[in-house]
Amino acid sequence: MNKKANVVLRLEDVSYRYKDAKKDEYVFKGLSYAFEEGKVYAIKGKSGSGKTTLLSLISGLEKGYTGKIYYRDKDLSKVKLDKYRNSDIGIVFQSYNLLVHLTAGENILLSMNINGMKEHHKKEYVNSLLEQVGLTKEHAKRRVLKLSGGEQQRVAIARSLSYHPDIILADEPTGNLDKETEDDILKIFKDLAHKENKCVIIVTHSDNVVKASDEVFELKSTKKKD
């Protein structure tokens, strides 16, 4: 396979500065990088170096950057971001970000509905997703608040997988979890990259995660250097 075909996400000279920041206060400047299918990436860097900011640019939650971000040759600034978020990427946050008034199953179903996918046996499909992240169908019926942090993060991952996105973006997904659970979650991510050929990008502080990853992309704080 040629190398270019494997690239799902490409940064080209990306610079970003928050609107309310000072004129020359860039979070990062001139970033260029290519993310490929079938690999786990770890983005590391000091606190405040702009890891979350970068992730929000990639996921289309934040706009107003200079340079280009390409999703499979499509310029992200010309793409419908809602559609991009509900079908091409899956996002997992440190704080899980599930809808607390819904059950685990309903949270997953909601994402499928927003995506608009046709799935005939939704219940069975949801259960298979939960199984994939190490939960049972009993968990599906439980309100999210009655699940542990680790269980909630598994539900969030299952949700992000439900509509078969190419890219999984995770912002410190194991930040609130113990070492053992972190290993379980990392195993899931590795399987997604290596068995299902997804591009998994994990923002992390944890050396454990860095070790588990295929590639490491380090962000250096522009502010502190200057």
Next chain:
Amino acid sequence: MYIIKNAFISIFRNKGRNILVGIIIMVIASSCAITLAIRSSADKIVTSYENKYPVTVTIGMNRANLTKSFKENASSQEEMIENFNEIEPLTIEDIETFGDSDYVSKYNYTYSVSLNGKDIEEATDSLVKETTTTKTETETKTETFTNPAPSRGDHMPPFGGDNGGSTETKKSTTQRKTTTTQVENIRNERASKGVFTLQGYNSYEAMSEFISGNYTITDGEVSSDFTSNNCVISEELATLNELKVGDTITLVSPDDERITYDLNITGIYKENTEEASDMRSMFSNSVNTIITNVTTVKDVVSKDEDFNPTVSPTYILKDKDDIEAFEKEVTDKGLSEYYMLSDNIETIENATKSIISVKSFATTFLIITLIIGAVVLLVINMINIRERKYEIGVLRTIGMRKSLVSLQFMFELLVVCIVFLLIGAGIGGLTSVKVSNKLLANEIANAETDMDAINDNFGGKMRDFRPEEMGITQLETIETMDAIVDVKVLGELLLIGAGLTIVGSIASMVSISRFSPLTILKERS
């Protein structure tokens, strides 16, 4: 659509908030229902009043013009008499011409002529005598007899009423008295030769004195035969001449003893003076009024060309806004400037004033309720959005479009609004049945007794009067809610509900489009 399912899940999972919103909407809805019901009851009462007191226009002498013209043009009393005699009296043809108008729903008239009696004496008991000495009364009565407006004095200034400022009051009063006497003398010279007034009506409806209860039959009845020579006479006249129902009286022409006319007495009436105490002097001469039908008066008049009959029309207009147009039309048709039209609009407006103010109060109350309700809803919804910021952030992050998020939130509010609106309308409807019935109770009671009373006034027999012809609206007690919360009211309520939903949703739509999902999520962690 999944957002509908989502909305319902969200409604049930956020019971507390929705019940709070619901209670507010319920209160708004029920007070709206009550105020709407009050408004519609008020309308019913006003309609009832307007049917009872239709807009009537009568034609009488324009005293101000008469006096003015006499003063300007006549140098002597003889000349005045001459002038007066030149005024064309109203004829039945005139009345019919005026009545043939798009503004008139119907009209009736009385036709009167002055006669003497043969073998019967006029009632001259002290009370009657005292008032008949002032001859003004005779004329006033025949001119304006059918005018039901008690406030007619306001419309028709007395002679000379338009001259003299306040400094000249005394002088003008004296002047006025003189003129009155003069003109009345002239009138009497011309028409009032007989001691009895034979007054003809063309229908029961025209007999407003009986309908209003001013006259009541004490014996016999008012004959339903409006073409035969039947009559009813006053109690006083009957007692004085020992006349009773079934007797015949003979009237003679004041000019020519040989011209006589026989009338059958079918009933005896009494005047209920206490009901019209302010008009007492005006009507007290009615004891010598013999009431019959127009056909009979026409018959009498045809026998002697010297008779000077008076005709007093009452026009019932279709709409009170037509008064001016009708007045103009009548003038264009050639009504002399010595006549004037008077209407009863002031009486009607006085009668309905209080209920109309109840209605406008209800309207104000409604508007205030709606404004307060809308503001409270807006605030609650803004708080609600703040609470649900996180939810919005999550939904936006997993790729739900802004418009769909707004739609879902709007739908939730709409469902809550409609459910509680219906509950509130139900509660308000039940309450408003009570409120409306209280408001209508008087009118209903009146309508029920009025028909009986009118039958009594005409002589007690049940006739096939149609209540609406007698000016009675039969209101009904409201038994069920749909009688008052009718389709129109329900429609108005739904519009209000939709309005409130939109107001409430504006808050969510504005917030949803303003929030950046990332910021929302960051705030959370």
